[in-house]
Amino acid sequence: MELQGPLSVSELTELIKTCLEGTFSEVTVEGEISNYRPSSTGHLYFTLKDAGAALQVVMFKNRLRALTFIPRDGQRVKARGSISVYPQRGTYQLVCEYLEEAGTGDILAMLEERKRRLAAEGLFDEARKKPIPRFPETVGVISSPTGAAVQDILNILRRRAAGIRVIIVPTPVQGSEAGPIIARRIEQANQWHLADVLIVGRGGGSLEDLLPFSEEVVVRAVANSEIPVISAVGHEIDWALSDFAADLRAPTPSAAAELVSANRQETLEMVRGYRRLLEDSIQGRLDRARLLIKPFAPENLELRFRAILQPRLVRFDDAKEGLLLGMKDRLTRARRKLELAVNTLESSSPLAILERGYAVVQDAESGAIIRRASEAAPGKLLQIRPMEGLFTARTETILAEGERDGNKKL
Structure with a gap:
C-alpha cells in the first residue's frame, strides 16, 4: 500500500493500530514467562519471550477467575487474547483473555471429558455425600508420609485437638503409579475401619503433579468410601476430580485438619454462646409473658376501666350540656314568641x-x-x-x- 505525502506520527500509529488490532483480534501465543509482576490493582503484567523475540502481556483482574495456576518466571505457557496498540508509547501488547500451561490443554480436555462422564454416573451427586463427624476420635491421612502436607496436618491436630488419634496411610502422590495405590489405600482404610474420617490429599504442584487424584480409579474409590472423605489436593486454586467425589473439599491440607479438629476452646465458647442465646430466649419469653399479663393487674384494670369509662362520661356530660343548651334555647325562643303574642294581643285589645x-x-x-x-x-x-x-x-x-x-x- 502506497501512501501519498508524509504522515504524522499519530496518523502512522493509527494505521498500525488499525492493521494490528483488526488482523490479530484473537491469537494464541506460546512462550516463556519473564519479568512476571502482579500489580496492586490485581492485574498481571509479564513478558512472553522465545529465542528471537519478546511480547508484553497484560491480564486484567476480571480474567483471573479462569486461571488455574500461579504463573512464575521461566514457565512455558499459552496465552490467548488480542493485540492492542498503545499509541502514547508507540508499543503493542497482548491483552490476555486465557492463560494455560503449555501442554496442559490436552490434559484439561481429558479431565473435562472424564468429569462429564463420571458426573453422568452420579458420582458427584450431593445425595451421595456423607456428613463429616465434628468430633472424630481417629483421623486417617492418605498421603506421602514425607510430604509437607502431612506435617502441616499433624501440627494443626496437635495444637487444636491433641486427643485425636492420627493414622498415616502412606502412598505416593505423584507419578503414573500413584493413582492405583491411592485408590487401594482408600479401600484398605474402609476394609479395616481405620478411622472415623479420611483426609486424602497432598501439597501444591503443577497440573501434571496433581493428576493422580483425578484418575478414575481414585475418584471411584473416594465416591464408594463408607468412611467420610475430605479431599485436600494442592493449594486453594488447585483442583482435582477427587474434590467433586469427596464428601467435603478443603482448599488445603491444613484447612482439612482444621475441619476435623474442632478447637476445644472454640467449642466451649460456642456452648457458652448457645447458653446465652437460650437464656436470652427464655428471658425474652418471660418478658413477653409479663407484658401480656400486666394489663390484667388490679391497678391496670382500674386504669383500663377508667380509660373506657372516661370517654363515655365526657360524652354524657357533652350530651347533658347539649340538652340543657337546647332546652334553654327552646325556652328563649318560646319566651320570645310569647312576648310577641302578648304584644300582638295587647295591641289588638x-x-x-x-x-x-x-x-x-x-x-x-x-x-x-x-x-x-x-x-x-x-x-x-x-x-x-x-x-x-x-x-x-x-x-x-x-x-x-x-x-x-x-x-x-x-
Missing part, C-alpha cells in the same frame, strides 16, 4: 285602643255599636264608653265623611 283616647259608642236603647255617623239619627240617645267610666249623649248633628265644617247635614 280594645282596652289598649281605649287607652289611646278612643271610646266605644253604642245605641243606648239597643246596645248596638255605632261605627258610622250615618247609623246615629239626630236626637238619638247614645251611650259612650271611654277607657274608664260611662256617659250618655244625644245626637244633634250628623256630618258626612270629610265634612267637619257642619255645612252638610244628613
Whole structure:
C-alpha cells in the first residue's frame, strides 16, 4: 500500500493500530514467562519471550477467575487474547483473555471429558455425600508420609485437638503409579475401619503433579468410601476430580485438619454462646409473658376501666350540656314568641285602643255599636264608653265623611 505525502506520527500509529488490532483480534501465543509482576490493582503484567523475540502481556483482574495456576518466571505457557496498540508509547501488547500451561490443554480436555462422564454416573451427586463427624476420635491421612502436607496436618491436630488419634496411610502422590495405590489405600482404610474420617490429599504442584487424584480409579474409590472423605489436593486454586467425589473439599491440607479438629476452646465458647442465646430466649419469653399479663393487674384494670369509662362520661356530660343548651334555647325562643303574642294581643285589645283616647259608642236603647255617623239619627240617645267610666249623649248633628265644617247635614 502506497501512501501519498508524509504522515504524522499519530496518523502512522493509527494505521498500525488499525492493521494490528483488526488482523490479530484473537491469537494464541506460546512462550516463556519473564519479568512476571502482579500489580496492586490485581492485574498481571509479564513478558512472553522465545529465542528471537519478546511480547508484553497484560491480564486484567476480571480474567483471573479462569486461571488455574500461579504463573512464575521461566514457565512455558499459552496465552490467548488480542493485540492492542498503545499509541502514547508507540508499543503493542497482548491483552490476555486465557492463560494455560503449555501442554496442559490436552490434559484439561481429558479431565473435562472424564468429569462429564463420571458426573453422568452420579458420582458427584450431593445425595451421595456423607456428613463429616465434628468430633472424630481417629483421623486417617492418605498421603506421602514425607510430604509437607502431612506435617502441616499433624501440627494443626496437635495444637487444636491433641486427643485425636492420627493414622498415616502412606502412598505416593505423584507419578503414573500413584493413582492405583491411592485408590487401594482408600479401600484398605474402609476394609479395616481405620478411622472415623479420611483426609486424602497432598501439597501444591503443577497440573501434571496433581493428576493422580483425578484418575478414575481414585475418584471411584473416594465416591464408594463408607468412611467420610475430605479431599485436600494442592493449594486453594488447585483442583482435582477427587474434590467433586469427596464428601467435603478443603482448599488445603491444613484447612482439612482444621475441619476435623474442632478447637476445644472454640467449642466451649460456642456452648457458652448457645447458653446465652437460650437464656436470652427464655428471658425474652418471660418478658413477653409479663407484658401480656400486666394489663390484667388490679391497678391496670382500674386504669383500663377508667380509660373506657372516661370517654363515655365526657360524652354524657357533652350530651347533658347539649340538652340543657337546647332546652334553654327552646325556652328563649318560646319566651320570645310569647312576648310577641302578648304584644300582638295587647295591641289588638280594645282596652289598649281605649287607652289611646278612643271610646266605644253604642245605641243606648239597643246596645248596638255605632261605627258610622250615618247609623246615629239626630236626637238619638247614645251611650259612650271611654277607657274608664260611662256617659250618655244625644245626637244633634250628623256630618258626612270629610265634612267637619257642619255645612252638610244628613
